[in-house]
Amino acid sequence: MRSSTAVAVLGLGIMGGPMANNLLRAGYDVIGYNRSPAKVANFVEQGGRGAETIAAAVHDADVIVTMLPDSPDVEQVVAGEDGVLEHAASGALWIDASTIRPDVTVRMAAAAADKGIRAVDAPVSGGEAGAIEGSLSIMVGGAAADVDAARPILEAMGTTVVHVGPAGSGQTVKAANQLIVAGTIELVAEALVFLDAHGVDAEAAVKVLAGGLAGNRILDRKAAGMIAGDYTPGFRVDLHHKDLGIVTAAAREAGVAIPLGVVVAQLMGALRARGHGSLDHSALRLLVDELSGRARS
Numbered sequence: 643m644r645s646s647t648a649v650a651v652l653g654l655g656i657m658g659g660p661m662a663n664n665l666l667r668a669g670y671d672v673i674g675y676n677r678s679p680a681k682v683a684n685f686v687e688q689g690g691r692g693a694e695t696i697a698a699a700v701h702d703a704d705v706i707v708t709m710l711p712d713s714p715d716v717e718q719v720v721a722g723e724d725g726v727l728e729h730a731a732s733g734a735l736w737i738d739a740s741t742i743r744p745d746v747t748v749r750m751a752a753a754a755a756d757k758g759i760r761a762v763d764a765p766v767s768g769g770e771a772g773a774i775e776g777s778l779s780i781m782v783g784g785a786a787a788d789v790d791a792a793r794p795i796l797e798a799m800g801t802t803v804v805h806v807g808p809a810g811s812g813q814t815v816k817a818a819n820q821l822i823v824a825g826t827i828e829l830v831a832e833a834l835v836f837l838d839a840h841g842v843d844a845e846a847a848v849k850v851l852a853g854g855l856a857g858n859r860i861l862d863r864k865a866a867g868m869i870a871g872d873y874t875p876g877f878r879v880d881l882h883h884k885d886l887g888i889v890t891a892a893a894r895e896a897g898v899a900i901p902l903g904v905v906v907a908q909l910m911g912a913l914r915a916r917g918h919g920s921l922d923h924s925a926l927r928l929l930v931d932e933l934s935g936r937a938r939s
């Protein structure tokens with residue numbers, strides 16, 4: 643049975659597509675919109691409703707979820723001409739699940755409030771697998787009443803949903819998340835190249851490393867691909883480069899030193915500059931191989 647709550651999902655990419663499917667499975671009346679129409683057609687095949695324009699998607703929606711790449715995309719889709727703020731009903735709840743700059747979130751939440759639209763920032767962690775499984779970790783910023791209203795929607799897409807503070811706080815926590823993930827991938831990449839150079843069986847090494855203090859989700863989820871040289875995204879280098887730009891700018895703004903974070907931001911940027919922006923972020927291993935004179939064909 644369909645719920646009477648209409649949820650528009652704008653951005654049906656690697657993450658937004660499966661998140662919209664999970665909302666459908668939870669019984670919501672879901673209207674999907676995407677810039678390129680093929681993804682809307684896929685969503686309609688899954689049983690959702692499709693919209694050809696943002697206006698049509700949000701006009702009657704109680705809740706609007708955006709899942710877009712970067713700050714300018716969210717600004718354009720939400721505050722741009724023919725965007726969400728122009729067409730959403732007063733009282734609608736806007737949940738931005740994209741990872742964007744915290745300062746942009748704060749500014750956009752104020753612009754939404756001017757139109758009577760409640761805004762919650764709810765960036766996610768857990769990758770494509772988490773989006774498909776509905777097991778995302780969701781860090782939520784906004785007013786308590788709005789976060790309470792968003793919670794059932796968020797719980798249809800994730801298992802860990804935590805209100806971390808006012809508007810923009812979710813994005814700040816997500817930036818910290820991206821700092822930890824990038825640094826961990828780089829160290830796992832360095833360890834794998836190191837093991838390889840010593841002729842150690844990497845799979846056996848990962849098995850035992852994963853059971854000790856060095857155990858972490860990157861070893862669990864990414865090491866096998868890094869050993870096989872399979873860098874199918876997943877989470878693209880382009881997006882992590884964007885996120886590390888957010889982290890370094892926000893750290894500078896707060897006067898905080900993040901020396902390892904800055905190095906890994908440079909490495910991610912270099913990987914991208916070498917033409918690998920569309921690979922999975924675990925491709926940091928490629929760069930370590932190259933820096934070590936061990937590039938694999």
Ligand code: NAP
Pocket residue numbers: 653654655656657658676677678681709710711712714715718719739740741742766767768769770876877878881
């Ligand atoms: P994606 O696969 O590139 O999907 C983005 C979607 O947004 C695409 O369907 C794209 O449409 C649409 N889009 C892009 N720019 C647009 C614009 N200016 N106006 C309207 N639509 C636009 O990206 P994703 O991996 O799902 O990531 C989305 C967000 O989630 C990002 O902020 C990312 O950092 C975050 N995130 C991703 C992961 C992950 O593992 N992938 C994990 C956690 C968080 P087209 O089809 O036309 O290109």
